[in-house]
Amino acid sequence: MARRITVDPVTRIEGHLRIDCEVENGKIKNAWSSGQMLRGIENILKGRDPRDAWIYTQRFCGVCTTVHAIASVRTVENALNMEVPLNAQYIRNMIIAAHGIHDHMVHFYHLSALDWVDVVSALGASAKKASSLAQSLSPWQANGVQEFKAVQDRLKGFVGTGQLGIFQNGYWGHPAMKLPPEANLMATAHYLQAFEYQRKANQITTILGSKTPHIQNLAVGGVANPINPDSQSALNFERLYYIKSLIDELGSFIKDVYMVDVAAVAAFYPEWLSYGPGVLNYLSVPDFPEDTKGTKFGTPGGYIPNGDIGKFMPITSFKDDLFKQSVKESIKHSWYEGDWSRHPWEEDTEPHYTDFQDNGKYSWVKAPTFKNKPAQVGPLANVLGMYAAGHKATQKYAHAVLDKVNAIGKHNAGLEVMHSTLGRHAARVIRCAVLYETLQRNYDLLIKNISSGDMATFNPPTFPKGEQRGFGFHEAPRGTLSHWIVIKDGKIDNYQAVVPSTWNAGPRNQDDALGPYESSLLGNPVAKEKEPLEILRTIHSFDPCIACAIHVHDNEKKDIARVTAW
Secondary structure (H helix, E strand, O other): OOOEEEEEEOOOOOEEEEEEEEEOOOOOEEEEEEEEOOHHHHHHOOOHHHHHHHHHHHOOOOOOOOHHHHHHHHHHHHHHOOOHHHHHHHHHHHHHHHHHHHHHHHHHHHHHHHHHHOOOHHHHHHHHHHHHHHHHHHOOOOOOHHHHHHHHHHHHHHHHHOOHHOOOOOOOOOOOOOOOOOHHHHHHHHHHHHHHHHHHHHHHHHHHOOOOOOOOOOOEEEEEEOOOOOOOOEOOOOHHHHHHHHHHHHHHHHHHHHHHHHHHHHHHOOHHHOOOOOOOOEOOEEEEEEEOOOOOEOEEEEEHHHOOOHOOEEEEEOOHHHHHHHHHOOOEEOOEEEOOOHHHHHHOOOOOOOOOOOOOEEEEOOOOEEEOEEEOOOHHHHHHHHHOOHHHHHHHHHHHHHHHHHHHHOOOHHHHOOOOOOHHHHHHHHHHHHHHHHHHHHHHHHHHHHOOOOOOOHHHOOOOOOEEEEEEEEEOEEEEEEEEEEEOOOOOEEEEEEOOOHHHHHOOOOOOOOHHHHHEEEEEEEOOOOHHHHHHHHHHOOOOOHHOOOOOOOOOOOOOOOOOOO
C-alpha cells in the first residue's frame, strides 16, 4: 500500500515549496509540486512606465535579481524594436556571466552539497589521507594537510559545544550517504573555501552594477555606466583592470575544485546517474549578444524534444518566432480563476484559492508548456542544447567532466548519464566553466571596443502611440527566463514573467502531464520515510528558486510584513 510523504517546506532554497510523494515498496510512484505563495507583481506593474519595470521585477527574489533586470529591459527593447550599444551589451554580459558563476558555486556547495556530503563523518577522517586523495585529483594549492586539519579542528569545535552552526539539521549517518570520511573532509574544506570565490565573482557584478543584490546600472536602451578612461567617477581602466584580476582568480577554483568535486560525488554515487531524469523535453535560449540587434550570440540555445539532441531546434534571435509562438501557461491545477491555457500576452493573474486538491488545483505556480508540452529548463537543458549546436567550449568541458567521473569511479559513463539528478549537477559545473570563458571573452571585447574610441552605452527609448508587444529572454542560472509585455500609449497594460522555477516546479498542465519536479521523482528510492533525503537530492538538483515563481501581494495594499533595520 502506498504511503504519503509531505516535505513542507523544502529548505536550502529561496521561497516556499511543498513536495508530496506516494511511496510504495521503497520507491516513489506519484508526486505533486506545490508553490505555497501567490505571485502578484504582474498586477503591481499595470499602468506603470515600462522603463521602470526592471526595478520592480528585480524584486521578485533576493537571489535571482540581476536576471530579471536583464530580461525586463530586453522585453521593452524588443517591444520598441531598439538596438543596444556594443559597450552596453558587453557590460551586461559580464554582469550576467559573473552572476551565473557566483550562483552556480553557491548552489553546489552551499545549497545542495550537504545532500551528498556527511559532515559529521569528516570528523573521523585522516587529514593526511584526505589531502592525498585531494592531491591525486587536482593540483589545487589549498589541498594540503594543514588546511584539512584546520577544517577538522573547526568541526570538532562545533560538535564539542553541541552547536553545528551552518551544518545543523543534516541527515548525518543516513544510509544513503556513501562518501568515505576522507572524501567528506575534502568536500567540507572546499565548502568553506567556496565562500571566498563566490564572493570574488559577486564583486564583479557589484563593480559593474553599482550594488548587489539588485543592480542599479541598467536602463532600457543600454546601461547607465559612463565610460571615461581618465575619470575616477566613471568606468575607467583602473576599475577594469581590477575586474580582470578578479576574473583571473576564479578560473582555477572552477576547474581544479568545483569540477573535481562534482565528478567525485558522481563517481561515488553512480546509481544517481540514472535516478531523476524527469521531463526530457529541454528548452534553452541563446545569450551573451555580441551585436546591437541581438542576432549574434556567444552561447547558443534551442529546443530538444524527448531528449534527442539530434532533433535540436535552434532559437536564433531576440525576435525568434519559434520561441514567441510556442510558450503558453496553464492554470488547470493552479490557484487562479478559470481553467485556461494561454500565451503570456493573453494571460491574467486572478487568485482563486481552493485548498490542496490532488486531482484539482494545488499550487500557486502556473504550468508552462513549449509546443503544448512540459519542458525542463536549467543548466542541463542549456548544456545539452549548446552541445547539440556544436559549441566547442561546452563540448570540451562536458568531455572533461565525464572523463573525470570515469577516471575516479572506473566507470564508462557517456553523455546519456546527463539525464539524471547528478547529471544536472554535472551540467551546472560545465556551464560554470563556459560562463568563465564567456566572462573573459566579453572583458576582452569591451576593452577592445573602448580602445577603438567607442564610449557609447545608451540609446534613449521613445514610446509611440498605440499598442506594442514584446518579449525578452535570458538563459539565467536556473534556466530559461522570459518576460512578456503589452504597452498601450506608453504605459504597461499587461506583464507576465515565465521563470525557470515556474517551468520546473509547475504542477500538472492542461493535459494532466506532470511537471519536471514531479516527473523527476518517479521511481526514486526512499530509504527512510521520516528522513526523505532522496527527495531533497533530486529537487535540489534543479536549484529551486520558488520566490521567482510565486510572490505575495495584497490588493487592499495592507502590509504583509515589515522589517526594521538596526
